[in-house]
Amino acid sequence: MKEHLPAIKINRSESTYLMWLDTRLLNLPMDQLQERLNHIGKVTIMDGRIYGGNGEYFLRLNVGCQKKNYLTA
Structure with missing residues:
Protein backbone atom coordinates (compact mmCIF):
# COMPACT_ATOMS: atom_id res chain seq x y z
CA MET A 1 0.00 0.00 0.00
CA LYS A 2 2.76 2.43 0.89
CA GLU A 3 4.44 1.94 -2.48
CA LEU A 28 -12.48 11.45 -4.19
CA PRO A 29 -16.16 10.82 -3.43
CA MET A 30 -16.73 7.26 -2.20
CA ASP A 31 -19.12 6.47 -5.06
CA GLN A 32 -16.46 7.44 -7.61
CA LEU A 33 -13.77 5.52 -5.72
CA GLN A 34 -15.95 2.40 -5.62
CA GLU A 35 -16.65 2.73 -9.34
CA ARG A 36 -12.92 2.88 -10.10
CA LEU A 37 -12.11 -0.02 -7.78
CA ASN A 38 -14.78 -2.20 -9.37
CA HIS A 39 -14.30 -1.35 -13.05
CA ILE A 40 -10.61 -0.48 -13.31
CA GLY A 41 -9.08 -2.43 -10.42
CA LYS A 42 -11.50 -5.36 -10.68
CA VAL A 43 -11.79 -5.49 -6.88
CA THR A 44 -14.68 -5.02 -4.52
CA ILE A 45 -13.97 -3.54 -1.10
CA MET A 46 -16.72 -2.76 1.40
CA ASP A 47 -17.72 0.88 1.62
CA GLY A 48 -17.35 1.96 5.25
CA ARG A 49 -20.47 4.12 5.13
CA ILE A 50 -22.70 1.12 5.75
CA TYR A 51 -21.13 0.76 9.21
CA GLY A 52 -22.11 4.30 10.27
CA GLY A 53 -20.04 6.61 12.43
CA ASN A 54 -16.91 7.84 10.68
CA GLY A 55 -17.12 5.18 7.96
CA GLU A 56 -17.76 7.79 5.27
CA TYR A 57 -14.09 8.01 4.31
CA PHE A 58 -13.10 4.41 4.88
CA LEU A 59 -13.01 1.10 3.05
CA ARG A 60 -13.20 -2.18 4.97
CA LEU A 61 -10.92 -4.82 3.51
CA ASN A 62 -11.23 -8.45 4.58
CA VAL A 63 -7.74 -9.97 4.51
CA GLY A 64 -8.91 -13.27 6.01
CA CYS A 65 -10.15 -14.80 2.78
CA GLN A 66 -9.10 -17.99 1.04
CA LYS A 67 -6.10 -17.82 -1.32
CA LYS A 68 -8.32 -18.55 -4.31
CA ASN A 69 -10.05 -15.20 -3.69
CA TYR A 70 -6.91 -13.11 -4.06
CA LEU A 71 -4.46 -15.08 -6.20
CA THR A 72 -4.66 -15.35 -9.95
CA ALA A 73 -3.14 -18.07 -12.09
Whole structure:
Protein backbone atom coordinates (compact mmCIF):
# COMPACT_ATOMS: atom_id res chain seq x y z
CA MET A 1 0.00 0.00 0.00
CA LYS A 2 2.76 2.43 0.89
CA GLU A 3 4.44 1.94 -2.48
CA HIS A 4 1.43 1.89 -4.83
CA LEU A 5 -1.27 3.83 -2.96
CA PRO A 6 0.47 6.12 -0.45
CA ALA A 7 -2.59 8.41 -0.13
CA ILE A 8 -4.56 5.56 1.45
CA LYS A 9 -3.68 5.14 5.11
CA ILE A 10 -4.10 1.86 6.96
CA ASN A 11 -5.53 1.99 10.46
CA ARG A 12 -3.57 -0.55 12.43
CA SER A 13 -5.59 -3.18 14.21
CA GLU A 14 -4.44 -5.39 17.03
CA SER A 15 -6.25 -8.65 16.35
CA THR A 16 -8.59 -8.86 13.41
CA TYR A 17 -8.68 -9.93 9.79
CA LEU A 18 -10.33 -6.67 8.77
CA MET A 19 -8.37 -3.64 7.62
CA TRP A 20 -9.82 -0.14 7.67
CA LEU A 21 -8.40 1.96 4.84
CA ASP A 22 -8.61 5.74 5.26
CA THR A 23 -9.27 7.32 1.84
CA ARG A 24 -9.64 10.99 2.88
CA LEU A 25 -6.38 12.07 1.23
CA LEU A 26 -7.64 10.91 -2.17
CA ASN A 27 -10.21 13.73 -2.21
CA LEU A 28 -12.48 11.45 -4.19
CA PRO A 29 -16.16 10.82 -3.43
CA MET A 30 -16.73 7.26 -2.20
CA ASP A 31 -19.12 6.47 -5.06
CA GLN A 32 -16.46 7.44 -7.61
CA LEU A 33 -13.77 5.52 -5.72
CA GLN A 34 -15.95 2.40 -5.62
CA GLU A 35 -16.65 2.73 -9.34
CA ARG A 36 -12.92 2.88 -10.10
CA LEU A 37 -12.11 -0.02 -7.78
CA ASN A 38 -14.78 -2.20 -9.37
CA HIS A 39 -14.30 -1.35 -13.05
CA ILE A 40 -10.61 -0.48 -13.31
CA GLY A 41 -9.08 -2.43 -10.42
CA LYS A 42 -11.50 -5.36 -10.68
CA VAL A 43 -11.79 -5.49 -6.88
CA THR A 44 -14.68 -5.02 -4.52
CA ILE A 45 -13.97 -3.54 -1.10
CA MET A 46 -16.72 -2.76 1.40
CA ASP A 47 -17.72 0.88 1.62
CA GLY A 48 -17.35 1.96 5.25
CA ARG A 49 -20.47 4.12 5.13
CA ILE A 50 -22.70 1.12 5.75
CA TYR A 51 -21.13 0.76 9.21
CA GLY A 52 -22.11 4.30 10.27
CA GLY A 53 -20.04 6.61 12.43
CA ASN A 54 -16.91 7.84 10.68
CA GLY A 55 -17.12 5.18 7.96
CA GLU A 56 -17.76 7.79 5.27
CA TYR A 57 -14.09 8.01 4.31
CA PHE A 58 -13.10 4.41 4.88
CA LEU A 59 -13.01 1.10 3.05
CA ARG A 60 -13.20 -2.18 4.97
CA LEU A 61 -10.92 -4.82 3.51
CA ASN A 62 -11.23 -8.45 4.58
CA VAL A 63 -7.74 -9.97 4.51
CA GLY A 64 -8.91 -13.27 6.01
CA CYS A 65 -10.15 -14.80 2.78
CA GLN A 66 -9.10 -17.99 1.04
CA LYS A 67 -6.10 -17.82 -1.32
CA LYS A 68 -8.32 -18.55 -4.31
CA ASN A 69 -10.05 -15.20 -3.69
CA TYR A 70 -6.91 -13.11 -4.06
CA LEU A 71 -4.46 -15.08 -6.20
CA THR A 72 -4.66 -15.35 -9.95
CA ALA A 73 -3.14 -18.07 -12.09
